[in-house]
Amino acid sequence: MLLSKSVIIGKQIGSYRKKLYSAVKRKGVINDPEIIEISQELDKLILSLQKIVLSEKI
Structure with missing residues (x-):
C-alpha cells in the first residue's frame, strides 16, 4: 500500500516539477x-513522500 502510494506521489512530483519549470520559463x-x-x-507532495519514507524506517 505505501509503496503504491509513494509511486503515485513520485509521479505527481515529476509532473509538478515539469509544470513549475514550464511556468518559470x-x-x-x-x-x-x-x-x-x-x-x-x-x-x-515532497513532504508527503518524505513522511512515507520516514514511517517505513521506524
Whole structure:
C-alpha cells in the first residue's frame, strides 16, 4: 500500500516539477503568484513522500 502510494506521489512530483519549470520559463520570474502556487503544491507532495519514507524506517 505505501509503496503504491509513494509511486503515485513520485509521479505527481515529476509532473509538478515539469509544470513549475514550464511556468518559470514562460513567466520569466520566480515570484509570480502562479509559480508560487505550483511550488507550494510541489512542496506538499515532497513532504508527503518524505513522511512515507520516514514511517517505513521506524
